[in-house]
Amino acid sequence: MTNYTTNEDTNFVFPKSPTGIEGLDEITEGGFPKGRPTLICGGAGCGKTLLSMQFLIKGITEFGENGVFMSFEEPSNDLSLNVKSLGFDLEKLKADKKLVVDHVRVERSEIEEAGEYDLDGLFIRLAHAIDTVKATRVVLDTIESLFSGLDNQAILRAELRRLFHWLKEKGVTAVITGERGEATLTRQGLEEYVSDCVIVLDHRVIEQVSTRRLRIVKYRGSTHGTNEYPFLIDADGISVLPITSLRLDNEVSSEIVSTGVPGLDDMFAGGGFYRGSNILVSGTAGTAKTTIAAYFADEQCKKGERTVFFAFEESPQQLVRNMKSIGMDLEKHIQSGLLQIHSSRPSLNGLELHLLKLRKLIKDFKPATVIIDPISNLISVGSEQEVRSMLVRLIDMLKFSNITALFTSLNKQNENFRPDLAEESVSSLVDTWVTVRDMEGVGERNRGLFIVKSRGMGHSNQVREFIITQKGIELLDVEMGPNGILTGAARKTNQLNKEVTTKTLQNELERKDREIARKRKVLEANIEALKNEFESVAEELSILKATEALQAEVSQEKKDK
Amino acid sequence: MAEKAAEWQLMLYIAGQTPKSIRALNNIKKYAEEHLKGIYSIEIVDLLQNPQLAEDDQILAVPTLIRKFPEPIRKIIGDLSNEERVLVGLNIKPLT
Numbered sequence: 001m002t003n004y005t006t007n008e009d010t011n012f013v014f015p016k017s018p019t020g021i022e023g024l025d026e027i028t029e030g031g032f033p034k035g036r037p038t039l040i041c042g043g044a045g046c047g048k049t050l051l052s053m054q055f056l057i058k059g060i061t062e063f064g065e066n067g068v069f070m071s072f073e074e075p076s077n078d079l080s081l082n083v084k085s086l087g088f089d090l091e092k093l094k095a096d097k098k099l100v101v102d103h104v105r106v107e108r109s110e111i112e113e114a115g116e117y118d119l120d121g122l123f124i125r126l127a128h129a130i131d132t133v134k135a136t137r138v139v140l141d142t143i144e145s146l147f148s149g150l151d152n153q154a155i156l157r158a159e160l161r162r163l164f165h166w167l168k169e170k171g172v173t174a175v176i177t178g179e180r181g182e183a184t185l186t187r188q189g190l191e192e193y194v195s196d197c198v199i200v201l202d203h204r205v206i207e208q209v210s211t212r213r214l215r216i217v218k219y220r221g222s223t224h225g226t227n228e229y230p231f232l233i234d235a236d237g238i239s240v241l242p243i244t245s246l247r248l249d250n251e252v253s254s255e256i257v258s259t260g261v262p263g264l265d266d267m268f269a270g271g272g273f274y275r276g277s278n279i280l281v282s283g284t285a286g287t288a289k290t291t292i293a294a295y296f297a298d299e300q301c302k303k304g305e306r307t308v309f310f311a312f313e314e315s316p317q318q319l320v321r322n323m324k325s326i327g328m329d330l331e332k333h334i335q336s337g338l339l340q341i342h343s344s345r346p347s348l349n350g351l352e353l354h355l356l357k358l359r360k361l362i363k364d365f366k367p368a369t370v371i372i373d374p375i376s377n378l379i380s381v382g383s384e385q386e387v388r389s390m391l392v393r394l395i396d397m398l399k400f401s402n403i404t405a406l407f408t409s410l411n412k413q414n415e416n417f418r419p420d421l422a423e424e425s426v427s428s429l430v431d432t433w434v435t436v437r438d439m440e441g442v443g444e445r446n447r448g449l450f451i452v453k454s455r456g457m458g459h460s461n462q463v464r465e466f467i468i469t470q471k472g473i474e475l476l477d478v479e480m481g482p483n484g485i486l487t488g489a490a491r492k493t494n495q496l497n498k499e500v501t502t503k504t505l506q507n508e509l510e511r512k513d514r515e516i517a518r519k520r521k522v523l524e525a526n527i528e529a530l531k532n533e534f535e536s537v538a539e540e541l542s543i544l545k546a547t548e549a550l551q552a553e554v555s556q557e558k559k560d561k
Numbered sequence: 562m563a564e565k566a567a568e569w570q571l572m573l574y575i576a577g578q579t580p581k582s583i584r585a586l587n588n589i590k591k592y593a594e595e596h597l598k599g600i601y602s603i604e605i606v607d608l609l610q611n612p613q614l615a616e617d618d619q620i621l622a623v624p625t626l627i628r629k630f631p632e633p634i635r636k637i638i639g640d641l642s643n644e645e646r647v648l649v650g651l652n653i654k655p656l657t
Contacts, residue, residue: 111638113646114646123576125620
């Protein structure tokens, strides 16, 4: 029998330096290769410098690894200033002897080349910097500047090769940035020298919305995520969004959360939504989707649960004001810190950035409920496919964190109210789908609400009419007419008709009662008359009988005589 | 040389006694004797001994010759074997 590989081999973990950048460590499965150079390339303004800087700073602040930043482009002061806005204090790190920032100025006009040279000056500088702070992380940003500053390419290339070897020997984890070339990954073909890990950053604009993306082209000796991952640069620096693995093995809860809308709970057999489920509220314009969403938010806040409300159409103030008009006080929840309303135009960011933002919020705020109003607005920033993929990830993320999510979706007004784009993309993913719709009748418009589906829970099949008053949403009782459920004026007419009918019926009854009473009287009178008649007849008969008896007596007397 | 500052102050940065740096030193001495006799000074900086100077003086390549004075500062890198370029670079001789 052959011996298969021992456990020791399979348990081997490639040594890595964690980057501390949110999401990136997940994709690289632990960080950059430890003690080896990593190449980060990309076009102008895609965040190379920032990414490498963050790698250094996180190394210092989170992993206790000091760093050297060798900048070939920006002076040290500029760098400090640039990253200060992201909350990194370079000057302090420098003062604490944890970081060295060295600006290598390569100015072609100042340098004359006369004969052979090498880059020992650079080596010495780097070595000195590394030794000063005992650095284990080094960034060279962008070393390609050397090519524009120096003429002798042959020497440069040889020296670069030597440099990367030297870095490896030193055992420092190096990050080298490079400008993206036309045919090659970098303009000067740096990928030839740095072949352990290559990451490409990309900044593209689709339909006026820019998205930054990151891809690991290669990573020797390690598995890694292969897709393009969107990343975000915000006030906290870079965060990368890994595309979730869609495993669908999240935990489920049987706990019920109330919808907050009086009457709606009763339409569900369980009395509300399952915790951690996704609810879609779809409907045409002006069918009170936002109101239903706000009700749900209000209800959760009342129970003391944190809620995040993403409003893509209204500002927080507007939402609060509008809800006040129906007697709902969102302000107090905001004050108590339970409710956060985030308003932005969907076109402010690419889809992925919205997702990233949400992710960060979920991480920081840890809400139990997330509301997105409306999800259909996001479609304006991406194609159907993109939106779908984003929503899948969004829903996965929410499910994973066991967050109850309510989305509203605006669909176009059409006769047969077929699901609209957003609905089609979402409907198979959501657990509960409530539709609100207009019911147009003669000269009026009414709102109706029904449940399209509710996974794992029985639900009412009725279309319930509801009205919004100053006191809020009110679900009306079902009014059945001869042709189905009645709404609005028809409902009123029907109610009136019903009333009239009952009244008439009652009148009729009373009339009948009176008639009977009268009949009874007549009958009784008749009976009396008949009685009288009978009595008189009987009397007559008795008279006759008496007369006859008298006659018989008389005749007997005559006979006797 | 201490009596008064020379009219031409040159600095040569090297990293140890490598053939290139020795060549460079010999070359610059030769040119200076030829063109700047009596009015120059050459200071040699070994970066291996003073690594901090590499950063301070923005040295990248070795050997590097810097004309500190007269201003503006000029930098010439290499073993200075190309006389023409050195002289042009130091602005001793105009471009022909």
